[in-house]
Amino acid sequence: xxxxxxxxxxxxxxxxxxxxxxxxxxxxxxxxxxxxxxxxxxxxxxxxxxxxxxxxxxxxxxxxxxxxxxxxxxxxxxxxxxxxxxxxxxxxxxxxxxxxxxxx
Numbered sequence: 001x002x003x004x005x006x007x008x009x010x011x012x013x014x015x016x017x018x019x020x021x022x023x024x025x026x027x028x029x030x031x032x033x034x035x036x037x038x039x040x041x042x043x044x045x046x047x048x049x050x051x052x053x054x055x056x057x058x059x060x061x062x063x064x065x066x067x068x069x070x071x072x073x074x075x076x077x078x079x080x081x082x083x084x085x086x087x088x089x090x091x092x093x094x095x096x097x098x099x100x101x102x103x104x
Contacts (some may be wrong), residue, residue, distance in 0.1 A: 006066070006098040007075040010039070010084070013095070014076045018088035021076050023048060026083040027055060035061045035085035036092030039099070041069040044082040052083060061085070062092070064099045 013019050020029040029035045030052075040052050042065050049065070056063040066072075069080040076084060086092040 006095060007071065009091070009095050009098060010072075010075040011077065013086055013088065013091045016088070016091070018091050019076060019084050019086060021072075021078060021081045021084040023083050026052075026085045029085045029087055030055050030059050030061055033059070034087045035059070036089045037061065037086040037096050038063040039067065039072065039084045039086070039095075040065050041067055041072050041082045043068045048082050062096055064096065066099050 010019070014021070020026050020035070026035070026038065030038065038052055038056050038061050040049055040063060052063060067075065069082050072082070072084060073080040086095055
């Protein structure tokens with residue numbers, strides 16, 4: 001799986017209860033101001049990708065396109081997932097640093 005460390009960190013965040021996964025839960029967390037990072041699967045539909053891009057832009061939530069739906073689900077210990085958001089600022093920053101290595 002690409003980015004095993006980021007997948008492990010994502011799993012840790014999930015176990016800590018700091019992830020909202022699935023499109024509906026992720027959108028709600030963004031709308032409620034609880035999201036610090038959105039992770040969208042690279043193979044999510046164009047409609048899903050656009051919806052999250054627009055929502056994250058409006059609510060000023062960083063967004064990364066990483067993992068396939070299967071990989072994202074596996075990292076979370078769930079079925080396939082197209083979207084997940086991190087609801088803890090520290091974990092979000094750590095994950096963003098791993099998923100976007102050029103981001104300082």
